[in-house]
Amino acid sequence: MMEGREKIEKNRKRRGRQSVAYAEPVYINASASVAGKKEGEGPLAGGIDMTGEDDLFGCGTWEEAESSLQKDAVYLAMGKAGVDSRQIQYLFAGDLLGQSIATSFGVMNYGIPLFGLYGACSTCGESLSLASMAIDGGFADTVVCVTSSHFASAEKEFRNPLEYGSQRPLSATWTVTGSGAFVLGKEKGEKARAKITGITTGRIVDYGLKDSLNMGCCMAPAACDVICQNLLDFGRQPSDYDRIITGDLGSVGQRALIDLAAERGYDISVNAWDCGMHIYDPAAQDTHAGGSGCACAAVTLSAYILKQLEEKKWKRVLFVPTGALLSKTSFNEGKTVPGIAHGVVLESV
């Protein structure tokens, strides 16, 4: 019944204030992504495992549809890794909805010990950070991370019912309908996609912006903060990463990020890359500034980024999902929209 664990001897180093470098990497042994019709018609179509014919996925409500996305992504990822839910020690999961109900109703039937997370659209980075710590710390051999978002449930949660037909400014992004799940392991799996070699945990940064339809600029300061801290803590230059990948700044927020990083002395204009700017085709699928949502970074990581690392087109990237910390209540009460971002160093295996 009780399983002893070997003594752990590590050369792990804590770096600077906000970062941890893993001497023994943590492996992303499998991943899966499930997405909506629009995402399935976009540039990442080839890498997405399953797309719906409509965005209800056979469910009665948008929220149930989002739950089914998480359930399916976890199921597919476990299948690819060749593990079942009894072999998963922890699930690190979250979404954008109030009280994280997409997660609760999505993953509950797996019966896996659950750590529910909320970091807005940065949650994918937060989940990979805590999950890799749990493995490196010796608390688990195999864990799963999953995050989701859904265009229609998010519009209802944060803005207006779809029926209102809201107009959107050019700085607005489009919430990605989808979910990405990742099976992380202490041991390198046969089909390991990449390894996590370090993390830089973000702080909340608030530049006082209040425009919830320009979330890219609200989040750019937090992304800049965590990227610069990562470079400082690891003693690296931007060129040490093939790409510095933000989650969902979109085209407007990315320009802000590049300018802010330049002010801090880092030129990231060459290798800055934003998931929100690659998940939709700007010409054929005009979404204004790009994609956003917890699923934006998660689906792009599973469907595209890990592929580049597998094929060694990229050797090392800094993956930085970005989150805007607002709710409809905070917005209606006139509060600012602070940002947070979590950095994860991913390398080819």
Place this chain on the structure above:
Amino acid sequence: MMEGREKIEKNRKRRGRQSVAYAEPVYINASASVAGKKEGEGPLAGGIDMTGEDDLFGCGTWEEAESSLQKDAVYLAMGKAGVDSRQIQYLFAGDLLGQSIATSFGVMNYGIPLFGLYGACSTCGESLSLASMAIDGGFADTVVCVTSSHFASAEKEFRNPLEYGSQRPLSATWTVTGSGAFVLGKEKGEKARAKITGITTGRIVDYGLKDSLNMGCCMAPAACDVICQNLLDFGRQPSDYDRIITGDLGSVGQRALIDLAAERGYDISVNAWDCGMHIYDPAAQDTHAGGSGCACAAVTLSAYILKQLEEKKWKRVLFVPTGALLSKTSFNEGKTVPGIAHGVVLESV
């Protein structure tokens, strides 16, 4: 700039599927609680560090008031521990509001790397679990956990505006206005209050109940699951704990828990103890079934439970904050109210 860390050699044991036993305990070196007027007039008054004269705490909205509770609790706890925010490596924090805005606006000015959590009213247990793992795993020396709830912001979030004057059935609980913060350390502080020697991480359990005004019974199955798993994993009997302390089942939910545990072969009728049944005076402050909310377990832990451990009245307790995973959307869509609970083993130092 870069600080090397010593090699870590541990005898940590993973126990069973859901539990971890720490060979070297993690210390709760300081704690603080801040609460509302009603809580300040209740049985725990003597142990609460600060109470408000009204429940707005000088703020303009209930949500801001809840944020100020978190800010003050963290400030007081850091002060007692003799540390400032630059010495805190991670903050593990959460609340009940949609998109955890009480946390975002409460802790942002501290600039501490943040892991936002959501486990409904179990979040205090989730935060102590992840925080103790971060320390035991060697990722941090000092971290802070904080959670909050507020009666008025919760009523607005989950039920109706206060002005509607809703009637409450006898199974209903009263959301605690307050916040509890805990400074955890790798090293035993001079005024260490208790030590964490193990954790049992909960799974979502859903018995199909839909009554959001009887959350105690919705959560009891999850509490039972994690308590029985803890006893099994650690090879203990209920009598090995001076108290088995649930977060906010209230009097109705606690009866369900005792019955459910009996069906599993454990008699916990003697040492079951519920924070929600002790934070208000049932005679003078009728709240029906008791108190609830993220702050119920957190304030009671800081103001009362740790005191019993300090004074060695209790030597070892199993602390099990309990959460009901619902939102107003899931309720309105006719979904069930699943539960989750996280167990933390606390011992006298």
